[in-house]
Amino acid sequence: MPSAPRPQPPRATAGREAGREAVEHLASALSEAGLPPLPARVWAALLSDSDGRMTAVELTEALQVSAAGVSGAVKYLVQVGWVRREREPGGRKDVYVAMDDVWHSLLLRSDQVYGPIIRALDEGVTAAPDAQARERLAESREFLVFVGEEMAGMARRWEARKRERAPRHTEGGRRSR
Amino acid sequence: MPSAPRPQPPRATAGREAGREAVEHLASALSEAGLPPLPARVWAALLSDSDGRMTAVELTEALQVSAAGVSGAVKYLVQVGWVRREREPGGRKDVYVAMDDVWHSLLLRSDQVYGPIIRALDEGVTAAPDAQARERLAESREFLVFVGEEMAGMARRWEARKRERAPRHTEGGRRSR
DNA sequence: TACAACATTCATGATTTCCTGAAAACCGGC
DNA sequence: GCCGGTTTTCAGGAAATCATGAATGTTGTA
Numbered sequence: 001m002p003s004a005p006r007p008q009p010p011r012a013t014a015g016r017e018a019g020r021e022a023v024e025h026l027a028s029a030l031s032e033a034g035l036p037p038l039p040a041r042v043w044a045a046l047l048s049d050s051d052g053r054m055t056a057v058e059l060t061e062a063l064q065v066s067a068a069g070v071s072g073a074v075k076y077l078v079q080v081g082w083v084r085r086e087r088e089p090g091g092r093k094d095v096y097v098a099m100d101d102v103w104h105s106l107l108l109r110s111d112q113v114y115g116p117i118i119r120a121l122d123e124g125v126t127a128a129p130d131a132q133a134r135e136r137l138a139e140s141r142e143f144l145v146f147v148g149e150e151m152a153g154m155a156r157r158w159e160a161r162k163r164e165r166a167p168r169h170t171e172g173g174r175r176s177r
Numbered sequence: 178m179p180s181a182p183r184p185q186p187p188r189a190t191a192g193r194e195a196g197r198e199a200v201e202h203l204a205s206a207l208s209e210a211g212l213p214p215l216p217a218r219v220w221a222a223l224l225s226d227s228d229g230r231m232t233a234v235e236l237t238e239a240l241q242v243s244a245a246g247v248s249g250a251v252k253y254l255v256q257v258g259w260v261r262r263e264r265e266p267g268g269r270k271d272v273y274v275a276m277d278d279v280w281h282s283l284l285l286r287s288d289q290v291y292g293p294i295i296r297a298l299d300e301g302v303t304a305a306p307d308a309q310a311r312e313r314l315a316e317s318r319e320f321l322v323f324v325g326e327e328m329a330g331m332a333r334r335w336e337a338r339k340r341e342r343a344p345r346h347t348e349g350g351r352r353s354r
Numbered sequence: 355t356a357c358a359a360c361a362t363t364c365a366t367g368a369t370t371t372c373c374t375g376a377a378a379a380c381c382g383g384c
Numbered sequence: 385g386c387c388g389g390t391t392t393t394c395a396g397g398a399a400a401t402c403a404t405g406a407a408t409g410t411t412g413t414a
Contacts, residue, residue, distance in 0.1 A: 018303075022297070022300045023301070028297070029293040029296070038403070048304075048306075049306075050310050051309055052309075055360095066404050067404095068362075069403050071363090073403095075362090090412090092358095092359060093360060094360080116205075119206070120202040123203075124202075124203055126195075126199075127195040127196045128225065130227050136224060136275070140224065146335060154324070154327045214373090243375075244390080244391070245394095246372085247391095268382095
């Protein structure tokens with residue numbers, strides 16, 4: 001229930017609605033995948049934004065959340081490496097940027113989740129009551145190691161594919177809003 | 178059920194402690210990875226058990242949790258396909274079995290998490306305000322599709338490797354406890 | 355220096371998650 | 385058909401999660 005009116009009439013209000021809806025759907029899917037709710041919404045908004053750069057105020061307006069919420073969500077996203085914080089040289093407001101290599105980092109981050117499990121499995125292998133359990137635990141461990149290796153290969157292949165598609169890293173064109 | 182649970186003090190009680198600790202560590206790592214706490218503990222216990230088969234009573238004793246908790250945790254694990262429920266032909270108690278192809282299913286399950294995100298990104302692409310956002314969303318979508326394909330290949334390679342290591346599927350030898 | 359614009363921290367309240375105890379449902383065997 | 389053993393359902397409460405408002409901190413500018 002959109003209790004808040006809508007003090008943003010100048011822009012084309014037609015596609016706007018669909019855009020907001022798409023953002024929320026994407027946020028919902030990301031949240032389902034494990035991202036906390038507000039970070040998911042912020043990330044979805046940034047990814048759907050024209051130049052992928054938004055200030056805190058823009059985010060509060062677009063998502064109808066408090067400044068504190070945006071602060072916390074952005075802090076989270078920066079920590080996991082999905083967003084970087086920039087400061088316009090002359091200005092006093094931060095601008096948050098959706099990082100373009102997130103997916104790559106997502107693949108590498110798998111180490112952080114598999115690593116502890118592998119170590120725990122190691123411990124389990126040495127503490128196993130008998131050969132049967134030892135073998136079962138060892139196979140699980142082997143699988144996770146395998147996945148880690150595959151992830152690395154996957155990251156390489158993705159990089160190659162991306163590079164092939166866009167020979168020049170078209171980084172320029174950053175415009176202030 | 179015999180009031181004296183098991184006449185298994187002959188076993189080395191020394192390693193027992195280390196075993197329980199290893200189970201808890203593994204459970205903790207799995208929980209960190211996204212599994213709910215009690216299902217994580219149940220799964221860790223099953224994986225570390227000698228023949229990977231435990232009854233509800235054994236689980237309640239080993240983990241010091243209520244029967245209701247075990248019931249719920251097992252229900253969860255069965256739904257996600259990590260455990261299967263068996264009934265000893267002559268007996269009246271269920272026995273829960275750690276499935277040996279969980280890892281394979283883990284890879285396939287990625288579809289269930291990526292699918293919704295991909296669909297949301299599709300929606301975002303059509304609703305995007307301009308070409309810049311459209312391109313960014315499209316690249317994300319492409320990455321997720323790529324990951325899905327890679328996962329499939331990964332599953333194949335793991336299957337091949339496993340088959341190569343153990344030509345015969347050594348399924349026999351299931352003994353009652 | 356004081357002020358204004360932003361951003362962050364912290365305590366609070368709302369919501370959700372998670373396990374427990376108790377009662378109910380199930381199921382062979384007597 | 386009744387009983388003991390076993391599992392499931394369900395309401396409840398403890399604990400974690402999350403976003404908010406108000407206060408505090410930070411930074412550029414008049």
